[in-house]
Amino acid sequence: MFFSNLLVPILKNNPSEAKIKSHKLMLRTGMIKQSSAGIYSWLPLGFKIMKKIENIVREEQNRINAQEILMPTIQSSDIWKESGRYEDYGEEMLRITDRQKREMLYGPTNEELVTDIFRNSIKSYKSLPQLLYHIQWKFRDELRPRFGIMRCREFYMKDAYSFDLNDDEGEYSYNKFFLSYLKLFKRLDLKAIPMAADTGPIGGNLSHEFIILAETGESKIYTDKNIFEVNHQNCEINKISLENLRKNFDKYYAVTDEKYNKIEFDKLVKKEDQLETKGIEVGHIFYFGDKYSKPMNASVDYDGKKVFVKMGSYGVGVSRLVGAIIEAKFDEKNENMIWPINVAPYECVIIPLISKSDKTNLEKSMKVFNKLKENKIDTIIDNTEENFSSKMKKFNLIGVPYQILLGKKTDDDMLEFKKVGEESVKLKIDEIIKIINSKKN
Ligand code: ATP
Ligand code: MG
Numbered sequence: 001m002f003f004s005n006l007l008v009p010i011l012k013n014n015p016s017e018a019k020i021k022s023h024k025l026m027l028r029t030g031m032i033k034q035s036s037a038g039i040y041s042w043l044p045l046g047f048k049i050m051k052k053i054e055n056i057v058r059e060e061q062n063r064i065n066a067q068e069i070l071m072p073t074i075q076s077s078d079i080w081k082e083s084g085r086y087e088d089y090g091e092e093m094l095r096i097t098d099r100q101k102r103e104m105l106y107g108p109t110n111e112e113l114v115t116d117i118f119r120n121s122i123k124s125y126k127s128l129p130q131l132l133y134h135i136q137w138k139f140r141d142e143l144r145p146r147f148g149i150m151r152c153r154e155f156y157m158k159d160a161y162s163f164d165l166n167d168d169e170g171e172y173s174y175n176k177f178f179l180s181y182l183k184l185f186k187r188l189d190l191k192a193i194p195m196a197a198d199t200g201p202i203g204g205n206l207s208h209e210f211i212i213l214a215e216t217g218e219s220k221i222y223t224d225k226n227i228f229e230v231n232h233q234n235c236e237i238n239k240i241s242l243e244n245l246r247k248n249f250d251k252y253y254a255v256t257d258e259k260y261n262k263i264e265f266d267k268l269v270k271k272e273d274q275l276e277t278k279g280i281e282v283g284h285i286f287y288f289g290d291k292y293s294k295p296m297n298a299s300v301d302y303d304g305k306k307v308f309v310k311m312g313s314y315g316v317g318v319s320r321l322v323g324a325i326i327e328a329k330f331d332e333k334n335e336n337m338i339w340p341i342n343v344a345p346y347e348c349v350i351i352p353l354i355s356k357s358d359k360t361n362l363e364k365s366m367k368v369f370n371k372l373k374e375n376k377i378d379t380i381i382d383n384t385e386e387n388f389s390s391k392m393k394k395f396n397l398i399g400v401p402y403q404i405l406l407g408k409k410t411d412d413d414m415l416e417f418k419k420v421g422e423e424s425v426k427l428k429i430d431e432i433i434k435i436i437n438s439k440k441n
Helices: 021-028 044-063 077-083 111-121 167-187 225-229 239-250 262-268 318-329 360-374 388-398 429-438
Strands: 032-036 039-042 074-076 094-097 103-106 130-139 154-164 192-196 206-213 219-224 254-256 274-289 299-302 305-308 310-317 348-352 379-381 402-406 414-419 425-428
Touching: 021 032, 021 318, 039 044, 044 130, 044 154, 044 167, 044 318, 074 077, 077 103, 077 111, 111 130, 111 154, 111 310, 154 167, 154 318, 167 192, 167 206, 167 239, 167 274, 167 310, 192 219, 192 254, 192 274, 206 219, 206 318, 219 225, 274 318, 310 318, 348 360, 348 388, 360 379, 360 402, 360 429, 388 402, 402 429, 414 429, 425 429
Parallel strands: 348 379, 348 402
Antiparallel strands: 032 039, 074 103, 094 103, 130 154, 154 310, 192 206, 206 274, 219 254, 219 274, 274 310, 299 305, 402 414, 414 425
């Protein structure tokens, strides 16, 4: 409840080792601390934001009836040998030998492990589809970890897997995740473009990357602006509705620089609709049929016949999203981070003017705090003795979306209430509660 009790090691200046703003700001506001190259501890402020993002991811997965499981971080090499990826995956895989000299690895992804769970649990086609997901740490020994938690070695990912009887049903599952991702990024107040993508080392034949716009993104993107007009709000979870939604997106040109071709771009997109910008990949979905089920013998019984199940996999970079939101929403002019209220570390901060001799504002803060708490508003009181304006600056930087200021002339009924980046207004506590709660979704 009190800022003075939190572990938030704020730095006076931007750290010089950081190149992009999310990395700078996350270090500066004590959200993360590097422990070794590409490996970070998450301190209370950063951890809280990540957990809020994780919960929204979870809600959106549950909404399409995906089931949550938890697979371990450490895997046996045996299943990777079965799929044929043990050698193929290369140096990004962190290999470990245990005391019995068994070859283990820190999972970079979980297709093999989840296929092993499936083949031991499901026998009949009547149990299909199966949509499974988990939210777990991954390790990839990236050649050049950089940009803080945006491209690190240990990172937090939601990965989901679908199992179906045939390609038609498999594509239906794929499209459910497609919609679920659109809803997720909308709730995070991000503009995400689903971009038909190459399938890369995971292989397969259908894939989309979800890219959000940000000047500092690693991928250059070329798209038709009209893609932002496609509306998914009324899409229902049935085959036809989902297929149409995908078609509505796929008809627009949207590619990263690997696939970009100027002649094609000019031919397909009117000059005034062309958008060339940069983006960050926050999600990636694949449909790859029986690529893993065949070598790993994951099948169901269908009319007395053995059928290899058709699979897809669906990733979201939960930890990367923390940085991606900063990159996409940072207010350059005022130097404020901007958190959508759903994931802000706190929804509201109470900033009382206090001095050694006069603590009345602190008592008042407690009253306001309790009232907000009763109404489920996640609040913090800055009880430090820093001066008023540096407290305000600090919380502007951290990006807590709403502030209640208790200064010299605060009366009991009308409180000074401020949205980050806007002028303050005088409001009754009940009105403040209404405003804050109306912004959540
Ligand atoms: P990239 O092209 O950025 O390396 P990828 O194609 O290897 O990503 P996937 O295997 O599809 O990534 O993983 C799913 C999601 O996990 C990505 O969309 C991204 O958000 C996140 N992710 C992947 N690698 C990292 C990393 N090194 N650090 C942080 N997040 C990552
Ligand atoms: Mg990668």
